[in-house]
Amino acid sequence: MSASTPGHAPYYYVPAPSRHPVMMSIGLFFVVFGAGQWVNAHAWGMYSVLFGMLWCAFVLRQWFGEAAAEAEGGLLSDRVDISYRWSMAWFIFSEVMFFAAFFGALYWARVHSVPSLGSAENALLWPDFKAAWPSAVAGATASPAGTVEPFRTMGPWPLPTINTALLLTSGVTLTIAHHALIAGRRASTILWMWITVLLGVVFLGCQAYEYMHAYRDLNLKLSSGIYGSTFYMLTGFHGFHVLVGTLMLLVITIRLMKGHFTPERHFGFEGAAWYWHFVDVVWLGLYFIVYWM
Amino acid sequence: MSSISPWLGAGRVGLTGWILLGATAAQAVNDLPGGPAVRQMSYAKPATQIAAQMDWLHSVMMVICVLICIAVFGVMFYSILKHRKSRGHKPADFHESVKVEIAWTVVPFLIVIGMGAMATKTVVAQKDTTNADITIKATGYQWKWGYDYLKGEGEGISFLQTLDTSHRAMSDAGQPAGDDYLLKVDNPLVVPVDSKIRIITTATDVIHAWMIPQFGVKQDAIPGFVRDTWFRADKTGDFYGQCAELCGKEHAYMPIHVKVVSAAEYTAWVDAEKKKIAARADDPKKEWKLADLVARGEKVYAANCAVCHQANGKGAGPIKGLDASPVVLDADKGRQIAVLLNGQNNGAMPAWKQLSDTEIAAVITYTKNAWSNRTEQIVQPADIVAARK
Amino acid sequence: MSAVLHPGGHGHDAAHDDHHHAPHGWRRWVFATNHKDIGTLYMLFSFAMLMVGGVLALLIRAELFQPGLQFVNPELFNQLTTMHGLIMVFGAIMPAFVGFANWMLPLQIGASDMAFARMNNFSFWLMIPAALVLVMSFFMPGGAPAAGWTLYAPLTLQMGPSMDAAIFAMHIMGASSIMGSINIIVTILNMRAPGMTLMKMPMFAWTWLITAYLLIAVMPVLAGAITMTLTDRHFGTSFFNPAGGGDPVMYQHIFWFFGHPEVYIMILPAFGIVSQIIPAFARKKLFGYASMVYATASIAILSFIVWAHHMYTTGMPLTGQLFFMYATMLISVPTGVKVFNWIATMWRGSMTFETPMLWAVGFIFVFTMGGFTGLILSMAPIDINLQDTYYVVAHFHYVLVAGSLFALFAGVYYWGPKWSGVMYSETRGKIHFWGSLITFNITFFPMHFLGLAGMPRRYADYPMQFTDFNMLASIGGFGFGLMQVYFFLFIVVPMMRGQGEKAPQKPWEGAEGLEWEVPSPAPFHTFETPPKLDATATRVIG
Numbered sequence A: 001m002s003a004s005t006p007g008h009a010p011y012y013y014v015p016a017p018s019r020h021p022v023m024m025s026i027g028l029f030f031v032v033f034g035a036g037q038w039v040n041a042h043a044w045g046m047y048s049v050l051f052g053m054l055w056c057a058f059v060l061r062q063w064f065g066e067a068a069a070e071a072e073g074g075l076l077s078d079r080v081d082i083s084y085r086w087s088m089a090w091f092i093f094s095e096v097m098f099f100a101a102f103f104g105a106l107y108w109a110r111v112h113s114v115p116s117l118g119s120a121e122n123a124l125l126w127p128d129f130k131a132a133w134p135s136a137v138a139g140a141t142a143s144p145a146g147t148v149e150p151f152r153t154m155g156p157w158p159l160p161t162i163n164t165a166l167l168l169t170s171g172v173t174l175t176i177a178h179h180a181l182i183a184g185r186r187a188s189t190i191l192w193m194w195i196t197v198l199l200g201v202v203f204l205g206c207q208a209y210e211y212m213h214a215y216r217d218l219n220l221k222l223s224s225g226i227y228g229s230t231f232y233m234l235t236g237f238h239g240f241h242v243l244v245g246t247l248m249l250l251v252i253t254i255r256l257m258k259g260h261f262t263p264e265r266h267f268g269f270e271g272a273a274w275y276w277h278f279v280d281v282v283w284l285g286l287y288f289i290v291y292w293m
Numbered sequence B: 001m002s003s004i005s006p007w008l009g010a011g012r013v014g015l016t017g018w019i020l021l022g023a024t025a026a027q028a029v030n031d032l033p034g035g036p037a038v039r040q041m042s043y044a045k046p047a048t049q050i051a052a053q054m055d056w057l058h059s060v061m062m063v064i065c066v067l068i069c070i071a072v073f074g075v076m077f078y079s080i081l082k083h084r085k086s087r088g089h090k091p092a093d094f095h096e097s098v099k100v101e102i103a104w105t106v107v108p109f110l111i112v113i114g115m116g117a118m119a120t121k122t123v124v125a126q127k128d129t130t131n132a133d134i135t136i137k138a139t140g141y142q143w144k145w146g147y148d149y150l151k152g153e154g155e156g157i158s159f160l161q162t163l164d165t166s167h168r169a170m171s172d173a174g175q176p177a178g179d180d181y182l183l184k185v186d187n188p189l190v191v192p193v194d195s196k197i198r199i200i201t202t203a204t205d206v207i208h209a210w211m212i213p214q215f216g217v218k219q220d221a222i223p224g225f226v227r228d229t230w231f232r233a234d235k236t237g238d239f240y241g242q243c244a245e246l247c248g249k250e251h252a253y254m255p256i257h258v259k260v261v262s263a264a265e266y267t268a269w270v271d272a273e274k275k276k277i278a279a280r281a282d283d284p285k286k287e288w289k290l291a292d293l294v295a296r297g298e299k300v301y302a303a304n305c306a307v308c309h310q311a312n313g314k315g316a317g318p319i320k321g322l323d324a325s326p327v328v329l330d331a332d333k334g335r336q337i338a339v340l341l342n343g344q345n346n347g348a349m350p351a352w353k354q355l356s357d358t359e360i361a362a363v364i365t366y367t368k369n370a371w372s373n374r375t376e377q378i379v380q381p382a383d384i385v386a387a388r389k
Numbered sequence C: 001m002s003a004v005l006h007p008g009g010h011g012h013d014a015a016h017d018d019h020h021h022a023p024h025g026w027r028r029w030v031f032a033t034n035h036k037d038i039g040t041l042y043m044l045f046s047f048a049m050l051m052v053g054g055v056l057a058l059l060i061r062a063e064l065f066q067p068g069l070q071f072v073n074p075e076l077f078n079q080l081t082t083m084h085g086l087i088m089v090f091g092a093i094m095p096a097f098v099g100f101a102n103w104m105l106p107l108q109i110g111a112s113d114m115a116f117a118r119m120n121n122f123s124f125w126l127m128i129p130a131a132l133v134l135v136m137s138f139f140m141p142g143g144a145p146a147a148g149w150t151l152y153a154p155l156t157l158q159m160g161p162s163m164d165a166a167i168f169a170m171h172i173m174g175a176s177s178i179m180g181s182i183n184i185i186v187t188i189l190n191m192r193a194p195g196m197t198l199m200k201m202p203m204f205a206w207t208w209l210i211t212a213y214l215l216i217a218v219m220p221v222l223a224g225a226i227t228m229t230l231t232d233r234h235f236g237t238s239f240f241n242p243a244g245g246g247d248p249v250m251y252q253h254i255f256w257f258f259g260h261p262e263v264y265i266m267i268l269p270a271f272g273i274v275s276q277i278i279p280a281f282a283r284k285k286l287f288g289y290a291s292m293v294y295a296t297a298s299i300a301i302l303s304f305i306v307w308a309h310h311m312y313t314t315g316m317p318l319t320g321q322l323f324f325m326y327a328t329m330l331i332s333v334p335t336g337v338k339v340f341n342w343i344a345t346m347w348r349g350s351m352t353f354e355t356p357m358l359w360a361v362g363f364i365f366v367f368t369m370g371g372f373t374g375l376i377l378s379m380a381p382i383d384i385n386l387q388d389t390y391y392v393v394a395h396f397h398y399v400l401v402a403g404s405l406f407a408l409f410a411g412v413y414y415w416g417p418k419w420s421g422v423m424y425s426e427t428r429g430k431i432h433f434w435g436s437l438i439t440f441n442i443t444f445f446p447m448h449f450l451g452l453a454g455m456p457r458r459y460a461d462y463p464m465q466f467t468d469f470n471m472l473a474s475i476g477g478f479g480f481g482l483m484q485v486y487f488f489l490f491i492v493v494p495m496m497r498g499q500g501e502k503a504p505q506k507p508w509e510g511a512e513g514l515e516w517e518v519p520s521p522a523p524f525h526t527f528e529t530p531p532k533l534d535a536t537a538t539r540v541i542g
């Protein structure tokens, strides 16, 4: 249980020298170095990436373990708590900007590049191309050069809608867990947290199934021209964020079970919750823009 | 030339102290009419209305900037000289004045709006590509320009423009020479004077840019898209430019040369060109003998392939050698034909569809029989015709 | 930096620190959580990168000394240009400013350290693998990336495996920048000593706060752009491939949405440094503090809506051309406010011209020239002829070298005594300044002429008419390089060794701010409990 007795915490806790950061960069070196080779069909790159990831996971475990111990050891004053809040908020903002780049690409493709590839002037180069979005509708050609096999697009029904429901529900269960934590009902908190994690996992399962369906039945692939590119990159990065969010929630749940966090002080919990809501909001954007529009 | 050029020109005379440096560059060089001048210090000499407007705008901007500089730095250096501690100056203690701060926000704002307003008319004119007399498509290839006369007198003419191979060799040897060094091409683009020429740019591999400074024209050539620009040359003569968008290793070696001629000369040129086309149109049905085809192929190779694959067929760096290459030696001719027609490695090896069937057949036959390659295989134009389908 | 030699700079009381081993040896640096040590690491790293990038620049200049190819082939030339740009921007200038932020921000706002000390160390150590991977790309098959630092598609799609290495390296640098920015924002927002209100903060802190916001807004966008390049290269997507419905120009839009704010990321902290130095040596308060803050913020906001001024020749519609032209020109207004305020600060001051002040005045003079050439480029019709010529190269070296780099030098001389505890030699500082100022102009001024005459950039060889100015530029470039070697040997090395006159706590008569309230060199830990400040928040009273 937390020994946090404010008043005893230093004014601002500055951690002692730590080997975690440099260890983490060593791990990342293997990841990026290997990745650069792997994408160029050097199989050993994959082992370098795996090794690096395991290394990083190991370091992160120690690092976060230490950070959690500091929090539980009562070293963090209110001021540190505020620092954590600011940092999480701005981190999420940077993630928003990352998604903005891909939404921007989708916007540009739909509003600009596809129509202008099919415009009268461009008939000089692509006489047979009929521009329409999605490029799979009747009468349209899938791509200007005709290099893309015909495909069908992914509609909102039924899987994406089910996924929307799953994520929205998970937002609610997470909030219930938060209220339970504030009210000091630990068992109930843990239960609702597990439900939230489960919803996240089911979402990922559905998403994986959706991809399989798209590849197998719709012939919609990463290489299906600009439609496939934006579809998979947007939903793919979102799916990856759901994975990360689920892991965060899982860690928090385990910490709750270990007795971490108090009704007053539980920024670890809140940070993960903010992240989860962010992932939720991005999904709503995807749901309307990618699947409906 | 424009208002400020005279005093820039005066600077040029002052540069005689240069001999010191110039001596090392030994090779004498003169101004190239239509291209750069020796130690040119001013904006390109205009040869179109638009370029004249650009030159004027540049001069006005220079004057405004110089005036602001004089004012601002005048105050600064005055202060630096007068308000020094060593001269016993005591610091004043003002550090705010809403009035001056508003003044030096509003005045620059107005100046800037004025600048924008000045430029607007020219932007509009530059963008107006309607009602052209002649429309020419300029296609950027790695590393040459292709021209197709699409509309107007000369319609149907099309040719490639490459840097004179001797210049490329001089560059490699580090022995440059000539006033038109790196600007000399095999086939200049010919256009009539005083006619509105619309240039449609596009590219097949990466982005290039078609520019002629004296026309005030620069337009990126973007693969898969068309863009356009225009010019109406005031005077006849030769005008030069270079590719202005990084496009790979030979970026510095794809110049542009436009020959502006009188209307009558233009008509004569078009007629001659049309005749040549007729003569050049090889009959793709013709069956060639090995030796003839190899001889023809050697020329095609030298003009198009040797830049990268080298005359000895060994390639260089990331560029594959053709000598002893499995694809070239393969008994299945289709493999090499496919590479030439479609390119390879994301266009690092470009597609060569724009060559004629005979040329492609000839160059393949040549590579299959040159250097240590002794396959005795022959690829006929008909094979290419078939593969194109 | 002298702390290098007197490790363990103790002075922390055990009540606050439950680890009993004071950091020493290599562990002190590798495991550092101290903002001063991390600041030193950042600065040494960026100086090393300046040298690497500088050597590449000198190879470029050597090749361009004469027409004809002498030393390198065109492939290698393009690699040199690309890597020079990437290394200077991401390896030299940006980390140098982060180093300044680390050293000075906690001192200036009365904080004990950066908000997240371990993450701070992580930000630094991420730079190392990134730099390694980037530099190693020269030795990969096909050589380093050669598509220009802007990495335009579709040329990037033709590059060899080193392109992927560079992409991943930039991802990591981006992550480092984002973490660094979050750290800076949180430190400034949450760790100011009581009484240090936002509008009493030193200008350097203000400019960095705003820069950090720019960074977290645009670094992820760059990450997006290069990720699309990566998937286009290897996973069959068609973002930039028209054959599949994509658009090469889309890359440019995304890149410049990052790229333009990026150039202000490299200049705003420079403005901050200069805004500290001018008042100190004019012995007069900064004129128009509030309007300086608003001007900085306006520059940052405007920087998001001007990006396409790099793309006038891509063939934008008329309205786009006009919008971006007007928006770009507007940035001159807040920048002008800054210049005028600096001059008004000098006006009727009591000035002395020690080396930091020389660099600061040099900055104002030469940066403004770069600003004016920027203005000329921003005028769309003129830019049609100047785009992608040496005029642009001249412009951005005036703002980057004479802007960012000069301000960095100014800062090193100004705060160096605080870091190292010793004074640099005034004579040597002046030699460095005048030598650099003169050789800088010899290098880059002639490039304006080359550009006006139409010499395109990224050219390994050029028509003979351009020879003389190129020679001059090359000679200047080598001179400028030598001056930086001089700086390293005769200023930096003695400073690191602690050689020289001992620096007083406040070496500059007119300087104000909390950094001058602690001894020189600044002890390992400062302001462990927040200081009590007087009403101006520039003095500690208890």
Ligand code: HEA
Pocket (backbone or CB within 6 Å): B068, B072, B107, B108, B109, B111, B112, C150, C263, C264, C266, C267, C309, C310, C328, C329, C331, C332, C335, C336, C337, C339, C367, C368, C369, C370, C371, C372, C373, C374, C375, C377, C378, C379, C383, C386, C387, C388, C392, C395, C396, C399, C400, C403, C404
């Ligand atoms: C530190 C970096 C930095 C800074 C601060 C700037 C500042 C500016 N830049 Fe620059 N720029 C670059 C770095 C920078 N730039 C780089 C790296 C490139 C090339 C990228 C590449 O292609 O590789 C580039 C390219 C570039 C281009 C594209 C050129 C081309 O490729 O064709 C343009 C065009 O508009 C431009 C404009 C400007 C303007 C208007 C400013 C303004 O902010 C300048 C404002 C300042 C002043 C105007 C002077 C002071 C003001 C006064 C004294 C007030 C009085 C003034 C008036 C009333 C007008 N820049």
Ligand code: HEA
Pocket (backbone or CB within 6 Å): C050, C051, C052, C053, C054, C055, C057, C058, C060, C061, C081, C082, C084, C085, C086, C088, C089, C093, C147, C148, C149, C150, C393, C397, C400, C401, C405, C443, C457, C458, C459, C473, C477, C478, C479, C480, C481, C482, C484, C485
């Ligand atoms: C960000 C900062 C920055 C800095 C500081 C510099 C510094 C320099 N740059 Fe930089 N440059 C860029 C950013 C920068 N550059 C960018 C972004 C580009 C565009 C890239 C692109 O097109 O993609 C560019 C492009 C560029 C070009 C155009 C290349 C081309 O288009 O092909 C040239 C050409 O002269 C050049 C020259 C120089 C020189 C001479 C210096 C000098 O200031 C360097 C000074 C030298 C040193 C600091 C080295 C120190 C000396 C030694 C280590 C020992 C050896 C010395 C001797 C023997 C004398 N640069």
Ligand code: CUA
Pocket (backbone or CB within 6 Å): B140, B141, B143, B207, B208, B209, B243, B244, B245, B246, B247, B248, B250, B251, B252, B254
């Ligand atoms: Cu074509 Cu540069």
Ligand SMILES: [Cu+2]
Pocket (backbone or CB within 6 Å): C259, C260, C263, C306, C307, C309, C310
């Ligand atoms: Cu810009």
